[in-house]
Amino acid sequence: MEVTGVYLVALMLFAAVSSTVVNACPPSDRKALLAFKSALTEPYLGIFDTWTGTDCCTNWYGVSCDPTDSRVNDIILRGESEDKIFERTGRSGYMTGWLSPSLCSLDRLTTLVVADWKGISGEIPACITSLPHLRILDLIGNQITGKIPADIGKLEKLTVLNVADNKITGEISPSIVNLRSLMHLDLSNNQITGVLPADLGKLSMMSRALLNRNRITGTIPSSISGIYRLADLDLSMNMISGTIPAQIGSMPVLSTLNLDSNRITGEIPASLLSNSGLNIVNLSRNSLDGHLPDVFTPRTYFSVLDLSFNKLKGAIPKSLSAARYIGHLDLSNNHLCGSIPVGFPFDHLEASSFSNNDCLCGSPLMRVC
Numbered sequence: 001m002e003v004t005g006v007y008l009v010a011l012m013l014f015a016a017v018s019s020t021v022v023n024a025c026p027p028s029d030r031k032a033l034l035a036f037k038s039a040l041t042e043p044y045l046g047i048f049d050t051w052t053g054t055d056c057c058t059n060w061y062g063v064s065c066d067p068t069d070s071r072v073n074d075i076i077l078r079g080e081s082e083d084k085i086f087e088r089t090g091r092s093g094y095m096t097g098w099l100s101p102s103l104c105s106l107d108r109l110t111t112l113v114v115a116d117w118k119g120i121s122g123e124i125p126a127c128i129t130s131l132p133h134l135r136i137l138d139l140i141g142n143q144i145t146g147k148i149p150a151d152i153g154k155l156e157k158l159t160v161l162n163v164a165d166n167k168i169t170g171e172i173s174p175s176i177v178n179l180r181s182l183m184h185l186d187l188s189n190n191q192i193t194g195v196l197p198a199d200l201g202k203l204s205m206m207s208r209a210l211l212n213r214n215r216i217t218g219t220i221p222s223s224i225s226g227i228y229r230l231a232d233l234d235l236s237m238n239m240i241s242g243t244i245p246a247q248i249g250s251m252p253v254l255s256t257l258n259l260d261s262n263r264i265t266g267e268i269p270a271s272l273l274s275n276s277g278l279n280i281v282n283l284s285r286n287s288l289d290g291h292l293p294d295v296f297t298p299r300t301y302f303s304v305l306d307l308s309f310n311k312l313k314g315a316i317p318k319s320l321s322a323a324r325y326i327g328h329l330d331l332s333n334n335h336l337c338g339s340i341p342v343g344f345p346f347d348h349l350e351a352s353s354f355s356n357n358d359c360l361c362g363s364p365l366m367r368v369c
């Protein structure tokens, strides 16, 4: 009886010990996280103070593990969030340092978010492309320099690539078109140069492509129009030239198209203005010429239609007054001529929507026809 009791206690102890061993993160993952931590300095919130002890799966701020094998799956560190740790200090996050390549030994990582810390510099570790399970890479709002790794296309499972608001340079690697799971691409507000890959249309899962505020040259690849799911395309504030591919107007779910502040020439494709799903269009500050296509219908619905600062000529199409809704219309700073149509949407617009044209007349301008 006594022997059985001792045996039972021993068995229970063994079970307890072995379960802690199973639930704790492997020492190699812990070591990688500690190396990642040691390359960063976060002086105000103390988030890394929680990164102590042997089990990196428990109570390490921003770290989560796969419950079945205790491998590190996610690192989610956001410098701007609703988390109570920010409430307590009453300030948003700030961090300096760089992203240690030690991250790359976390070979089960699916999510890496190190966002809005404002001060993290250095480059994206090139070895990041060897993380086969990576789905989300979000490094927005830091001071990251260097290029996007040349073989980024190896990340077959990547759905989100967000490096916006950094100081990324170099060209967009042609390999990017191999990111066959990519849904959300945000490279905006960096210093990216070079042209858009001609076969960008291979990114067939993509629904948002934000590449604004860079130094991109070359033309808009017409293959983009083959991206069935693309809802939001922003190429504004670059140095893009050439014409707007007419096929873009036939995209089934495109709702926002911002091409403003580039060097785009040619005419505005009629299909673009007759696409009733397209609701926000900004083509301002380009060199678009020709006449405004007369293709508006009672299905026309624009929250924003900004065509200002181009070289458009001729008259404002009468059909524009058939539109169901136009929130913000800007035709100023072109070479338009003739009378401004009467009725909706023209009756709620201000003179500034029509100013600085060659010879427009009628309300709301002071000039009578």
Ligand SMILES: *[C@@H]1O[C@H](CO)[C@@H](O)[C@H](O)[C@H]1NC(C)=O
Residues within 6 Å of the ligand: 236, 237, 260, 261, 282, 283, 284, 285, 304, 306, 328
């Ligand atoms: C359109 O783009 C121009 C130039 O980039 C910008 O100044 C303007 O505010 C934008 N229009 C709207 C309605 O957002």
